[in-house]
Amino acid sequence: MMQGSNTYLIRPNHQHKFKPAVVKEYIREIVRDRLSGVRYNPEEVPELCRSLADSIKDKVKNAGLDRYKLVVQVVIGEQRGQGVKMSSRCLWDADTDNYAEDVFMNENMFCVAAVFGSYYY
């Protein structure tokens, strides 16, 4: 994965830092684009979810965060009046690692996408 000679960098410099606001924008664009006007369909949803996660991962990867390991999680659910709660905790280096998330809702479904970036020393 991370090929090349050693750089011995233990912290990212400002340009290469994981910026939550920027990544949140990417997530928002992609999700809004793909899910506007879509109905929850149990047959199509697994494929949709997977491809959404892949698109978000590719977009963030190509945004210049090459020292970061990424985990993208996408949850799509049907809206039928049920209660849902999602929470997460991370054990990492708060100086270098960060996350970004976004929630999208329309009349019959909701979608939560979270991207976690962990710096590879």
Place this chain on the structure above:
Amino acid sequence: MDEYQEEETAFAVEEVSKIIKESVESAIGGNAYQHSRVHQWTTTVVEQCLSQLSKLGKPFKYIVTCVIMQKNGAGLQTSSACFWDNTTDGSCAVRWENKSMYCIVSVYGLAI
């Protein structure tokens, strides 16, 4: 010697899966879905998982997420895409349910 080190530092899926199951059972085991308590439940599950994982003492960074959903016939789909090192990093997802709710916990371990 190399082989021993390899086992020590690869992501141990079964161990993590056991930890998750225990944390979920102890946090929400016999309870029915209650909107007012759900926030506290997800926090407890996640924090317990994380503290047990850190006790393992492995050189890993962890990301733990928990989704609790009330059962009412609605569908839910989770998927994740990861950019990491396949030889050292891994993930584990556990699906748990009782009569009134579903709980899905995912743990991602990234080697340092």
